[in-house]
Amino acid sequence: MSKKTHGVHSIIINSIRLVLVLIFISALMTESVIVEFFSIVAIIITFLPAILHKYFKISIPAKFEVLVLMFIYGILFLGEVRTFSQVWWWDTTLTLIASLILSLTALSILYVLYKENRIDTNPLFIAILTFCFAVAAGAVWEITEFVIDAIIQSGLQP
Secondary structure, three states: OOHHHHHHHHHHHHHHHHHHHHHHHHHHHHOOHHHHHHHHHHHHHHHHHHHHHHHHOOOOOHHHHHHHHHHHHHHHHHHHHOOHHHOOOHHHHHHHHHHHHHHHHHHHHHHHHHHOOOOOOOHHHHHHHHHHHHHHHHHHHHHHHHHHHHHHOOOOOO
8 A cells, every 4th residue: 555545545534433433422422322332333443454453464445445435434424423313224225335344344354265275165165165255244233222222222123
C-alpha cells in the first residue's frame, strides 16, 4: 500500500472510529443498551484487521475493510441512531449486503489459504464451503436478532 493510500485509509478508519465513539457516548446518555452494545462491538471490529495482521500475518485489503466498516456504520448510525430502519427496504438491503460481505470474507480466507498451499482441495469445494458459511452466518445473525428482541424488546426484527 502506498503512503498516500495508507494515509487516506487511516483517515477513513479513524473517522469511523471517532463516529463510533461518539455514538457510544450518545447511547450512554440516552440509555440505549442495544446501540451501546453494537457500538462497542463495532469499535473492536475496527481493530480486528490490525490484530489479524500482527498475530496471524493475514492482510485484509483496505477497500474491503472500509466496506465492512461502512456497513457497520450503516447498521448503527443510519439504522439505529437515525431511525432509518423505519424505511421498508432498509432491513432487506442490510441483510443483502451482510450476505455479500460474509460470502466475500469466507471466499477470501479460503482463497488465500488455497493459494498459499495451506489447504489442498478442489475449488468447487471452496465455493460450496463459502456458500454454507454465508448461509450459516446469516442464520446466526437472524437468531441473534430474534434473541435480542425477545430479551430486551429492541425492535431489531421488523
